[in-house]
Amino acid sequence: MSRTGSLYIDRNTIFHRLDGSIKLMLWICWTIFIFMFMDIRVFAIMTIVGFVLLRIAQIPFKSIKPLLIFIIIFTIFNSILLIIVTPEYGSQLTGKYTVLLNLFGVKLTMQTLFYALTLSLKYISLLPITLLFLFTTNPSEFACSLNRLGVSYKVAYSISIALRYIPDVRDEMINIINAQEARGVPFKKGDANTIKLLKNYLTILFPLLISSLQRVDVVSNAMDLRGFGKYKTRTWYNRRPLELNDYIFIVISIALVILGVFVKNNFLNKFYCI
Amino acid sequence: MKGFFTSIATWQGILSIVIVVLASLFLFRKGKKGLSTRDVVAIGIGAALYGALSYISIPIGPNTSFRIAVALLPIFGAIFGPIVGFLVGFIGHALNDALMNGSVWWSWVFLSAFMGMFGGIITFDKDFDVLSGMIQKKHYFKMYMYAIIGMLVGSVVAYAGDVFLYGEPAAKVWLQIILANAANLVVIAIVGIPVIILLAKTKSKNNNLDVDA
Known part of the structure; x- marks a missing residue:
């Protein structure tokens, strides 16, 4: 964290030139999109896309690393608590019981482990877009x-x-x-x-x-x-008139939410488990 | 079993939305219209304080910790009113999450926000003003009561957010909410409200100046 209390890194990429409000909008739409699902395939794709965007924005991995480590530790603790408190939750959702461990009648199922993994990836998939906004938007x-x-x-x-x-x-x-x-x-x-x-x-x-x-x-x-x-x-x-790029990203953000609603209603409306 | 969980979840979801709407309506009716410059600065400095004090935290459970920063919420609420309290909690928590952790946990941001807001409801009492030293014994009890109501409302919202948006299992969220609220209650009861009382007692009660008509 720099002296000014922000994470801004000065570069000249497409995301740095993008208006702050558009990045904020992209962040909000991305978050809404992620919140709609409980499907590891969606989160995996979004995580990869997110890190590609960070790459395009030329954010050095060195500055992402501590935040990435934090979220990984956070999700590990979160998963452990989830597994301890509700060891059969994943099975209740899917109806399948693949017991891995049976301790005094408390069964830990494979589905719960998979659920914890899905949840962890869900949180990680929210990270890159937040970082994209924080690292490329001038605090002023x-x-x-x-x-x-x-x-x-x-x-x-x-x-x-x-x-x-x-x-x-x-x-x-x-x-x-x-x-x-x-x-x-x-x-x-x-x-x-x-x-x-x-x-x-x-x-x-x-x-x-x-x-x-x-x-x-x-x-x-x-x-x-x-x-x-x-x-x-x-x-x-700092206000500039919106440019072509900004309009393109407005369309992308709105399309993301519409796509999410469409996919959610038609294909992936439940917790996905292998 | 699954139907049982979803039925409870939806019932609480509806309840949380109703509470949020009622609380906002209540604020709009009783609160001031718009923010004064002083309120704007108070929100900013309060949120900055929240961020700075968040360095001091002692973990008490998985992803739940004992934070002194929470004591600021009822303090800023009691001094500047519910809208400032709400925004100090909201902005302080969200900014701190974003800058320190890189990701914002929106449902828990609302817990902080509602603690600040309900801390500010005490300012609707005409004979209560911290900075003029106007405080009486009856206000002490009220402040504790509002702090607890604020926590309950915030918890319902945090619960609904965690379960519906983040997809956490309900039983786990309850455990975290109970732990977090216990820690927050200790901080508010031992630090937050005594500091308000102390602050009010250090301010002079009467000055000799009259308003010239």
């Missing part, structure tokens, strides 16, 4: 894109402020922690037991809150003085 274009999709400009501006102030607030927090450490309050593992550490972390909340409330006053006064919120709409420095 972010608010403008949301506004173009119909989100009120004030809410869009809040998101801009959040992105802008995440590093500042984090610095403030580290300052407070350092000040407390200088007074001998332990914050690191090994200096005290976990409960004590947690208690110490709670003590930083109050000063952090007070300084943040002051910041709210300062920033909102500055914005009021510049006439923020006087009109119903506003213009954006």
